[in-house]
Amino acid sequence: MTAVSTPGFRRPLLWMIAVMLMVAPQAQATGYEATPDGRALIDEMVTKYGFDGDRVASVLAEAERVDKILESISRPAERTLSWAQYRKIFIKPARIEQGLAFLREHEDAFARAEAEFGVPATIIAAIIGVETWYGNYLGNYRVLDALATLAFDYPPRSRFFRSELVQYLLMTREQRFDPLEVKGSYAGAMGYGQFISSSYRHYAIDFDDDGIVDLLTNPVDAIGSVANYFGAHHWRKGEPVAEPVDARLAADSPLLTRELKPRLTVSDYRSAGLEPEVAVADEATARAMLLDGPGGEELWLTYHNFYVITRYNHSHLYAMAVFELASELARGLAADDDKTSKTKES
Structure with a gap:
């Protein structure tokens, strides 16, 4: 994906002339800019953020409603698939091999991100691997269309996506991107790590110090920005994420909580006979969950860092x-190191 570095909302002169010639003097605006909600957003961008009203109106006039976006957001995979089905999508040999190649290619950036933010390189790589297959699939929807469609035509979450549309207009002005050109997911997420507009503005960083915060085409900025996101959400260096437990709990057990945030402690689970194998203190918070896995029912204990991953996407x-992709990548790196060590010895 290429970000067009046109200042603000400036469009080519020929384009503007063509529009003027095609529109009769008596023609009425018929896009989102003409709706009450659209006019309210234009007024907000002018009064609160100092935008030129005509320019914002011209951008909204270009935004198109996309019905496929409305269909997609109503049936996300996280809500319709079992763990066994969901796992098949992401834990594949090809994604693991490409992840190892991505880690090797950007070894210095990963090492620096891990040192500065305390987040394992494999977790950072796994996020990018799950989100965009290491930058290979960045999304085919115009972010403007996605956010406008969801802000104005999707009542269940219109407030959230209207806010993201405001953030998008601010972000494209700050980064000097053309708001009509940036592409992303059906929910308006962008770049290697699929940041939504507000996350882009708050957590994206210029990790290669070239003066541009570019998550759309720059993997180094993406690596640093994902690490920064996790750091800001209180990733705890060296602490465990999750582990399978060889025990059983009834489906209605009070030890199986519905909230993503862990409320019980490791001590609570130990008292019930669930003994972690990783080193973890009694007072550490934890959450047990049952999953319908490839081989049947699985019981897992998850910890604070697992919850931090759900801050990126609110789904266990x-x-x-x-977590599993990161674990596979860690095993792959260890195997590579072992081969290198044996080669040197011989």
Whole structure:
């Protein structure tokens, strides 16, 4: 994906002339800019953020409603698939091999991100691997269309996506991107790590110090920005993420909580006979969850860092996919190191 570095909302002169010639003097605006909600957003961008009203109106006039976006957001995979089905999508030999190649290619950036933010390189790589297959699939929807469609035509979450549309207009002005050109997911997420507009503005960083915060085409900025996101959400260096437990709990057990945030402690689970194998203190918070895995029912204990992964995407299936892909990448790196060591010895 290429970000067009046109200042603000400036469009080519020929384009503007063509529009003027095609529109009769008596023609009426018929796009989102003409709706009450659209006019309210234009007024907000002018009064609160100092935008030129005509320029914002011209951008909204270009935004198109996309019905496929409305269909997609109503049936996200995290809500319709079992863990066994969801796992198949992400834990594949090809994604693991490409992840190892991505880690090797950007070894210095990963090492620096891990040192500065305390987040394992494999977790950072797994996020990018799950989100965009290491930058290979960045999304085919114009972010403007996605956010406008969801802000104005999707009542269940219109407030959230209207806010993201405001953030998008601010972000494209700050980064000097053309708001009509940036592409992303059906929910308006962008770049290697699929940051939504507000996350882009708050957590994206210029990790290669070239003066541009570019998550759309720059993997180094993406690596640093994902690490920064996790650091800001209180990733705890060296602490465990999750582990399978060889025990059983009834489906209605009070030890199986519905919230993503862990409320019980490791001591609570130890008292019930669930003994972690990783080193973890009694007072550490934890959450047990049952999953319908490839081989049947699985019982897992998850910890604070697992919850941090769910801050990126509010789904325990997503966090499990990231954790398992990161684990596979860690095993692959260890195997590579072992081969290198044996080669040197011989």
